[in-house]
Amino acid sequence: MKNPGGRPKEFNDAIIAKAQEYVDGGYLREEEVPTIAGLALYIDKTRSTVYEWGKENPKFSDILGKIMTKQERELLNGSLKGDYNATISKLMLTKHGYSDKVENEISGPGGGPMVNEVRLTIVDPQH
8 A cells, every 4th residue: 555645654763773873883884974875775765765754753853963963073083184085075074064165356455346447548640
């Protein structure tokens, strides 16, 4: 019988317990840092199902938040120690609000906006 909508029926306390197990170190069996994709594989579900459960269940949402927090901490610490590939760490840390942005501002005299002034002088070729 098909589920008439809402959360898939297989969501239960055992899923929450297994997800918590992943957060508490189960990811270390196959991954350097915890990920949502890793959790999905660990509990044998798809990422879209995991995200849907996170929207519908506060406990599961908290688990997803812990995964992201642990991921951020482990990426930062591992990168600072030189244990992780810098390019991959940089890419993954963008999900946590980090960026490698360079902002250039061109300003005019006194720090004001740059004004490009064009002067046109008409010269009479007769003079």
